[in-house]
Amino acid sequence: MKILFMGTPDFARTNLSALYESGEEIVGVVTTPDKAKGRGMVLTPSDVKKYALEKGLCVYQPQTLKDEAFLPTLRELDPELIVVVAYGKILPEYVLNYPKYGCVNCHASILPKYRGAAPIQRAIIDGECETGVSIMRMDAGLDTGDVILVEKIAIEKDDNLETVHDKLAEASCKGLLNAVELFKQGKATYTRQSDNFTYAEKITKQDCFVDFQVSAEKAHNKIRGLSPIPLAYTMQNGKILKIVKAHISERSADNAKVGEVVFLDSAIHVKCAKGVIALDIVVPEGKGKMNARDYINGRKITTGEILG
Numbered sequence: 001m002k003i004l005f006m007g008t009p010d011f012a013r014t015n016l017s018a019l020y021e022s023g024e025e026i027v028g029v030v031t032t033p034d035k036a037k038g039r040g041m042v043l044t045p046s047d048v049k050k051y052a053l054e055k056g057l058c059v060y061q062p063q064t065l066k067d068e069a070f071l072p073t074l075r076e077l078d079p080e081l082i083v084v085v086a087y088g089k090i091l092p093e094y095v096l097n098y099p100k101y102g103c104v105n106c107h108a109s110i111l112p113k114y115r116g117a118a119p120i121q122r123a124i125i126d127g128e129c130e131t132g133v134s135i136m137r138m139d140a141g142l143d144t145g146d147v148i149l150v151e152k153i154a155i156e157k158d159d160n161l162e163t164v165h166d167k168l169a170e171a172s173c174k175g176l177l178n179a180v181e182l183f184k185q186g187k188a189t190y191t192r193q194s195d196n197f198t199y200a201e202k203i204t205k206q207d208c209f210v211d212f213q214v215s216a217e218k219a220h221n222k223i224r225g226l227s228p229i230p231l232a233y234t235m236q237n238g239k240i241l242k243i244v245k246a247h248i249s250e251r252s253a254d255n256a257k258v259g260e261v262v263f264l265d266s267a268i269h270v271k272c273a274k275g276v277i278a279l280d281i282v283v284p285e286g287k288g289k290m291n292a293r294d295y296i297n298g299r300k301i302t303t304g305e306i307l308g
Contacts, residue, residue: 001184004079004099005048006030011169012085013047015106018173019083020055024180027077028058030070032088065092074098081183083176084138096138101183103138106172108165110134110150112197115143120164122200124225125207127217129155131164133172135179137190146190148182151175160224160245203230210234212259212308216248216275223277231283234259234270234307241307242283249276259308261301267292270307 003024005016008031020026029052034043045053052059062070071094082103084091096103109119111134123131132152136145151171155164182188203226210219210232223232223246231242249269253262256271263269267278283289284300295301 001025001101001180002027002078002080003180004028004030004074004077004082005085006082006087006091007048007085008032008046008088009086010047011108011165011172012087013051014169015083015085015172015176016048016051018177019180020057022177026057027079028060028073030060030062030087033061033063065089065095068092068094070095081180083180085172085176091138093140096140101188104148104176104179105136105138105143105145106176107134107136107143108168108172109200110152111136111143111147112193112195114200115197116200117202119200120168121161121203121225124155124159124161124164125222127221131155131168133168133175135175144193146192148179148188148190149175158224158247160227162228205230208232210243210308212270212272212277214273216272216277219272219277220246220248236301236305236307239285241285243279244281244283244289246277246279249278251276251278257306259306261303261305261307264296264301264303265293268296268301 003019003026005019005026007016029048031046031048034045036042037044049059060073079099081101082099084103084105091103109123110132114122130152132150134150135148137148139145151174153167153171208226208230210222212219223243226232227244231244233240233242251263251269253271253276256262258271258273260271261268262271262276267280269276269278279292281289281291282295
């Protein structure tokens, strides 16, 4: 089967690697244009582009897909199937309708839950115990297409964005290869999504603020759902204190104020509306990542302070 792959970040690179290593015929790889990064604003290729060039695959980086700009390339490559994984651009109908088997997308949620830009983060922040990857046939809507199959994974209580991302990438590869095999055998079936959907909006800076006016469990979910990037944060004496890792403390502080630092040991224990959250690894404003113990030993925080 002639496959055109479209994707950009590391999650997509993992899926491209699975297709390539399985021996599928990849007629081309489409990714977003190189972006200027770092202090020197050096043009940097996507993870997908780096991998594709290493394997000698043809790479295409169209500035736009609008107005049938990519149609001549499509006709030249003539794919039977287009696989889309975190490409970053909306596909116009002429692309969606071109291949014999259509365009399939690997979306990192159990659809119709968490359609949209940040399904992994939102699932963890919401305290979900399970998520997965949906392999779906794309249509003109946003993650609204018919589902071909779903690969589920558990979200453990100490999982963060990085660990769930990696588990989902592995599940995505498995699901994608199974879906391709179903296409080859003519056994692919399509299940319409229900109308009872949720939307995973893009993470904003405001989303990253830890409000201790919630339970310790909810604060913990937010911290792990945003780690290692972009990181949750609180405020200490007017400065940002980012939080890399935390856990729910066994200490009680019924008489303390919400946001109050109630105890210091190897972690910074902070009173929440319900329970206490212990901050294990932090990033002070203008500094690098450090263990809470080192931050405490540097006398940068004391009991009785109010965070938030």
